[in-house]
Amino acid sequence: xxxxxxxxxxxxxxxxxxxxxxxxxxxxxxxxxxxxxxxxxxxxxxxxxxxxxxxxxxxxxxxxxxxxxxxxxxxxxxxxxxxxxxxxxxxxxxxxxxxxxxxxxxxxxxxxxxxxxxxxxxxxxxxxxxxxxxxxxxxxxxxxxxxxxxxxxxxxxxxxxxxxxxxxxxxxxxxxxxxxxxxxxxxxxxxxxxxxxxxxxxxxxxxxxxxxxxxxxxxxxxxxxxxxxxxxxxxxxxxxxxxxxxxxxxxxxxxxxxxxxxxxxxxxxxxxxxxxxxxxxxxxxxxxxxxxxxxxxxxxxxxxxxxxxxxxxx
Amino acid sequence: xxxxxxxxxxxxxxxxxxxxxxxxxxxxxxxxxxxxxxxxxxxxxxxxxxxxxxxxxxxxxxxxxxxxxxxxxxxxxxxxxxxxxxxxxxxxxxxxxxxxxxxxxxxxxxxxxxxxxxxxxxxxxxxxxxxxxxxxxxxxxxxxxxxxxxxxxxxxxxxxxxxxxxxxxxxxxxxxxxxxxxxxxxxxxxxxxxxxxxxxxxxxxxxxxxxxxxxxxxxxxxxxxxxxxxxxxxxxxxxxxxxxxxxxxxxxxxxxxxxxxxxxxxxxxxxxxxxxxxxxxxxxxxxxxxxxxxxxxxxxxxxxxxxxxxxxxxxxxxxxxxxxxxxxxxxxxxxxxxxxxxxxxxxxxxxxxxxxxxxxxxxxxxxxxxxxxxxxxxxxxxxxxxxxxxxxxxxxxxxxxxxxxxxxxxxxxxxxxxxxxxxxxxxxxxxxxxxxxxxxxxxxxxxxxxxxxxxxxxxxxxx
Ligand code: HEM
Ligand code: HEM
Numbered sequence: 123x124x125x126x127x128x129x130x131x132x133x134x135x136x137x138x139x140x141x142x143x144x145x146x147x148x149x150x151x152x153x154x155x156x157x158x159x160x161x162x163x164x165x166x167x168x169x170x171x172x173x174x175x176x177x178x179x180x181x182x183x184x185x186x187x188x189x190x191x192x193x194x195x196x197x198x199x200x201x202x203x204x205x206x207x208x209x210x211x212x213x214x215x216x217x218x219x220x221x222x223x224x225x226x227x228x229x230x231x232x233x234x235x236x237x238x239x240x241x242x243x244x245x246x247x248x249x250x251x252x253x254x255x256x257x258x259x260x261x262x263x264x265x266x267x268x269x270x271x272x273x274x275x276x277x278x279x280x281x282x283x284x285x286x287x288x289x290x291x292x293x294x295x296x297x298x299x300x301x302x303x304x305x306x307x308x309x310x311x312x313x314x315x316x317x318x319x320x321x322x323x324x325x326x327x328x329x330x331x332x333x334x335x336x337x338x339x340x341x342x343x344x345x346x347x348x349x350x351x352x353x354x355x356x357x358x359x360x361x362x363x364x365x366x367x368x369x370x371x372x373x374x375x376x377x378x379x380x381x382x383x384x385x386x387x388x389x390x391x392x393x394x395x396x397x398x399x400x401x402x403x404x405x406x407x408x409x410x411x412x413x414x415x416x417x418x419x420x421x422x423x424x425x426x427x428x429x430x431x432x433x434x435x436x
Numbered sequence: 437x438x439x440x441x442x443x444x445x446x447x448x449x450x451x452x453x454x455x456x457x458x459x460x461x462x463x464x465x466x467x468x469x470x471x472x473x474x475x476x477x478x479x480x481x482x483x484x485x486x487x488x489x490x491x492x493x494x495x496x497x498x499x500x501x502x503x504x505x506x507x508x509x510x511x512x513x514x515x516x517x518x519x520x521x522x523x524x525x526x527x528x529x530x531x532x533x534x535x536x537x538x539x540x541x542x543x544x545x546x547x548x549x550x551x552x553x554x555x556x557x558x559x560x561x562x563x564x565x566x567x568x569x570x571x572x573x574x575x576x577x578x579x580x581x582x583x584x585x586x587x588x589x590x591x592x593x594x595x596x597x598x599x600x601x602x603x604x605x606x607x608x609x610x611x612x613x614x615x616x617x618x619x620x621x622x623x624x625x626x627x628x629x630x631x632x633x634x635x636x637x638x639x640x641x642x643x644x645x646x647x648x649x650x651x652x653x654x655x656x657x658x659x660x661x662x663x664x665x666x667x668x669x670x671x672x673x674x675x676x677x678x679x680x681x682x683x684x685x686x687x688x689x690x691x692x693x694x695x696x697x698x699x700x701x702x703x704x705x706x707x708x709x710x711x712x713x714x715x716x717x718x719x720x721x722x723x724x725x726x727x728x729x730x731x732x733x734x735x736x737x738x739x740x741x742x743x744x745x746x747x748x749x750x751x752x753x754x755x756x757x758x759x760x761x762x763x764x765x766x767x768x769x770x771x772x773x774x775x776x777x778x779x780x781x782x783x784x785x786x787x788x789x790x791x792x793x794x795x796x797x798x799x800x801x802x803x804x805x806x807x808x809x810x811x812x813x814x815x816x817x818x819x820x821x822x823x824x825x826x827x828x829x830x831x832x833x834x835x836x837x838x839x840x841x842x843x844x845x846x847x848x849x850x851x852x853x854x855x856x857x858x859x860x861x862x863x864x865x866x867x868x869x870x871x872x873x874x875x876x877x878x879x880x881x882x883x884x885x886x887x888x889x890x891x892x893x894x895x896x897x898x899x
Pocket of ligand 2: 216534618622623665666684685687688691725728729730731732733734735736741744745746750753754755756757758761762
């Protein structure tokens, strides 16, 4: 074959044109234009927040697309083409340095986001996400509006649920510590309330609990458990002060339940996805021993002893 | 290169010390990263390779560059573009599409500069005194035309405000384009340089003309339509995924054909390659090309991608590709042409060798460390650990990566120093005047010359 300039240029451009036709034009012509069942249009402030999201490169660390194999944040809904019909540009992302955000709306209340954007280490001590305090009060609020819309109609339902419970947790908090603890305890199903921590307190378990506490809770509840962590100024109701819980009928089960499910409406997140059962019991016991000074670990009713537990000397 | 790697280093450091950016918006990770990526692509690798093309084109065609003036204008515009890229992205003006972040005015400048370069190239080709076109000429010309076109398409330049399509087609288009930045810009330009430097350094003709042809056309045919392998896990049409996966494996053909051609040319002459610093860089680049492509074909398999997608494994692949393959060859091109272009000997061969080892250690280290980190992330996620839980597990690797980044940065500074000293150094005593090497290069490639000559004869008869 003789390679003349014409052969090179025209030949390669023709090939490119054919390929563009097949792999770009045909998919475009046959694109799915029907919105999925969760789709809705964005409000003005949400669209504005999306621009902030683009300008600050959130897309390099956060994907917006859930796969069939995912377990983490938002994994309850697998992405569909109809979710993206209004996205220009589409922000799928190619790295998950941070969690997927496609279903982020309503995962947390607004005050959590505020503390988190001001400094992610406040709410998540191990985070490597940058600080976005420079966006200013208004910028953060706009960005939060966008983040809370991720997941569209499904997000709206979650956001409404946050708002519903927010009123209740604020009312309980403002009624004073006594009433707040009582209200919080009452929200826990009776079975859990009656349940002591079934595992004994051991130095090893406490050391592990301490590590979990530092990795997850420190920014809000503080190193001494008084709720005055660096996130405190941005969060309302403020993080719980564990030291007031002494003698207030707190059981291992109550702590476990709050950790597992979080306290929707307040900034207290759920830890069901991050922590396995043993870790939740151990961080719970760490709080109980050091901050509440009142642990029910390994008290009756305990049922059958777990195989690995140390044998108590009577 | 210095700026680009510095941005990389900054980004890497921010991943270990996230409060580094303090409250300064323009150095936050989300802005530093696109600056890093665009600077390494458009500020280091591409101009390095183009510089070499501007050198070898006139020589291969036995003529002068069509217009030196136009060339200078291109260089000035190009540098203006780089400044614009840094400033606009740091200020937060971004279209948010990976590799296509630049806002419309910058896009336009880029299209203009590609047009200028293309015009210069094609006019040089038109006024050639050597009728045969050598492989490197094909690659250089095709790379410029095709990238000019895909750039317009990929950046949706007919929509200045958003620079994007809507919905899933936007992702398909973006990755068609993104993949072609590697496939139609970096790869052909790099291969063009390799096709020039390796036979020149070995003083041996190219192994096979047929393989050159197959390699060239199959590259354009196959590379261009597998961009969807970046989208295997999102809802794009299945047939498109199937094509992308199958032909990503098919990429073995263009890759191996070219490498066999180049490696057979160098067979038995590794001594010569080792003796020439430019040749050394370029040859190493071809080895890493082998690695990155085989790895790439593997990563396009859906089963593999379950683990490797979304994490540092891909970042490792990117650095082997862009730094190890294209970057190494760009450096080799620079070191090969520089003494010849300025007519002065290289300031320090020792420094250049030192830089070679630093870059090689850096890129291999990156690959090992980031691949490990990627495997930790991918496997942990696959088994249900959350992303937050895995952060401390990869912290150590981020630290090692940043240290290796420091090595690469030092290498860049050394290289810059070496180049500046060469340019302003004392001229060589004798200036070697080289004639067009096209015929020499094609001499042995089984019947290549004959083929082209007979074609030529036909033309002459016709006219
Ligand atoms: C000082 C040395 C360098 C360091 C520390 C560095 C660091 C980084 C970092 C932190 C990222 C972002 C990865 C992420 O999102 O997690 C990145 C991306 C990237 N870097 Fe570098 N880099 C360096 C040198 C280079 C060089 C010399 C090149 C090319 C010649 C290069 C090409 C790229 C590319 C193409 C990406 C995008 C990867 C992707 O999107 O998958 N880097 N680099
Ligand atoms: C046969 C050749 C190749 C194949 C089949 C291939 C395949 C792939 C695949 C499947 C991905 C997507 C990974 C994922 O997101 O899970 C990818 C990403 C990438 N490849 Fe390659 N690759 C090849 C060669 C190259 C070369 C030669 C370069 C550099 C010049 C390169 C640079 C990149 C970069 C920078 C990315 C990251 C894109 C991003 O997510 O930002 N690849 N490649």
